[in-house]
Amino acid sequence: MKPVLSTRGLSKFFGAFQANKDISLDFLPGARHALIGPNGAGKTTFINLLTGVLPPTSGRVMLGAEDITDVPQHRRVKKGITRTFQINTLFPGLTVLESVVLAIAEREGRAGICHQTVAAQRHAVDEAQALLGRLRLADQAASLTRSLAYGKQRLVEIALALATRPTILLLDEPAAGIPAAESAELFGVIAALPHEVTVVFIEHDMNLVFRFADRISVLVGGAILVEGTPAEIASDPRVKEVYLGEAQHD
């Protein structure tokens, strides 16, 4: 199977510090691909390189056969690559509904319209309300984002990403900061995504990783240590030594 997203020798230096070392990864279509590793291993930097937030020092990012290394972030979103942020990066002064409608309008290329009201964009509003309904955020639709509880804001973070109808969804610690019961629900939403959507997620909770991933890459010190199926990773002695051994202490 041809990879839907891949990197070749991707490296990133911040001054003298190398955050990503020569990473070559393939993401297969429809995969549920987890990216794990200790803190500071360079996982978020890798996501930033994949999405175009940061330019790589060297290496290429390929979308299928297309080289997108020089494509700016917002155009990558149009090509189907969307990410969520580890720390909620929302629109504090917009209502939840406005935020999602905005994302949908941008997707449709209709956010530049200046002669009709937002409310007149019925299909965008309807789609936004449906999406919020699926995420159990319907009651918060008219509330300002900044007034929501953290867990609810985390759901808005996902909603914004889903509104762009991605083919490749990159989730940076989606369950970070929310209690275990709610994170299972959140991952339920992610698991319910259509199989055509490729999901790459960074996660520290090993229960969630082993439950939802069909492929795992382990990043240590900016480089890929090992990659394989959950069974292979669980039994790999190097991974146990570097990472899983520490993680057992939660």
Add this chain to the structure above:
Amino acid sequence: MSIVGVLFDGIAYGSLMFLIAIGLSITLGLMNFVNLAHGAFAMLGGYVSVILLQRAGIPFLAALPAAFFIAAVAGVVLERALYQRLYRASHLDQVLFSIGLVYISIAVATYFFGPSQQPVRLPAFLQGQVEIGGRGFGIYRLFLIATVAVLTIGLQLFIDRTRFGAAIRASVDNATAAAGLGINVNLVFALTFALGSGLAGLGGALGIDVLGLDPNFPLKYMVYFLLVVAVGGAGTIKGPLYAALILGVFDVAGKYYVPQVGGFVIYLLMVVLLLLFPAGLYGRRT
């Protein structure tokens, strides 16, 4: 005037600009505070020296440290009372606040000193010219350049070699981490602000002959100080130094060789430099 003459005048002018603006560079780099009122401290120093010279008969060279000291005290007082409340505020709020301070300072200066230029009589030993290599160089401008050079070296040594200088450098780099190391960041901010304001006051007093002094001083020269810091890079000494010298030379050269274009050259130069170096020539913090 020859090219050497233009260069000399430009360097003198730029040195003065640097002396006044360096405080702004450090406070902007340290507290990330856009302070449009920085020129008001220079103006304060200027008027202090005027009072001491004209009404108290104190000699010129003694009035300079007094200008520094009083501007520094004003800086500390304002920083503790008002500025520190806005460190986390948006840049817009900081801009508006400092514009408010500018208007207050202009109004107060107009009330006490009237709207016209202050005359200054330099002491005799600083007047006139001296011959070097067949050319005449103004003694006062030589004095300016020498004074600023000495102060710059002293300042660089202070920042690089002393404990307090290290505390400043640490706080500029990362205030939270510095606080975590036990550095009293509030004290650093207050004293640094005092130092910057004091240097501005000194510059204002030194510069009456070159820049003039009237209540509109903060507005008239505001853009130059900001320019020096923005183009040079906030939080550094070298950056604003080079920026100030370049600015001084280009400004004098512009006024001399292409007077019909005037200040336009400087503003154009600033816009071009900022577009090429959005973080300033040496900057890291914007």
Add this chain to the structure above:
Amino acid sequence: MAGARDTAIVTKHTESRAPAGVADGRWHALEIVFWLVPIAAYFVLPDYRILGSQILIAGLFVLSLDLILGYAGIVSLGHAAFFGVGAYTAGLLAVHGWGEPITGLAAAAIVAAAVGYLVSLLVIRGSDLTRLMVTLGVGLMFWELANRAASITGGVDGLAGVTMWNLLGLWRFDIAGRTAYVYCFVVLFLMFLLARRLVHSPLGLSLRGIREGGKRMPAIGAPVGLRLRTIFTIAAAFAGVAGALLAQTTQFVGIDTLGFPRSGEVLVMLVLGGAGRLYGGLIGAALYLIAHDYLAGLSPVYWQLGLGVLLVIVVLFARGGILGGAATFFARRTGR
């Protein structure tokens, strides 16, 4: 039940239910009251028509700044450049023989928009401080330009002899300022309608998104640079129209239409009234000019002192300006 179904049918026919949480552009009763005030003032305060025109013009100028500052979040210290460009365009047209007012406005809008577009290319790069400096520098550049090109612009003496033809061929611009007032009011109101629709549109939402979450916007596929260039150009056009109104109604263009004092003043007016609310700017302009008219005549020093103190107080204690403070007050009252 029959009753509920009847109500539903009636509702469906009268208006579509606007969803809560997004802008639907419906007019609030207070807005209508607001716009009746300048109309009433025309009849009730005939001695203040000239001041009134100044307020209307300043209101349009502040409105233009609100579009980029209150909605897109760009702090500009050089917005007067577009005001002055519009003023000089309209003024020069009239001085050189074309005194038709409305086409003069259109010309000013086009020229100001073009300049605004060029400036926007510079402004979207860099951080807050860089943007401040660039806008400041551009504003000062235009002042210098107007000063140097004194043979065209009149320099610091200004451009006199801006004589206008009759408005729509019918109404002469009279000394008492009657035509001017109505002219300014109609232009302001029409342009306000445009701005209001823009602000409630998807573009307006997108701009607020840029202001509220600059980092998230590219992550949802928004072309931030394009949006900022768009609003900057539109805002410049608005400012240009305001400048043109000033030139046409005072028959003079002073070099002070450019320059930092004018840029600073419009910023102060907007912040006093409350940015990001459209009406805040208008209220701020009115209060500022009324206070200025009353106090500055008494003592310019006290006016400047009072303005400075007011600015400091507003920033420290009343950040949202008058409308912001009112909104907080009412929100607390209704317990939201």
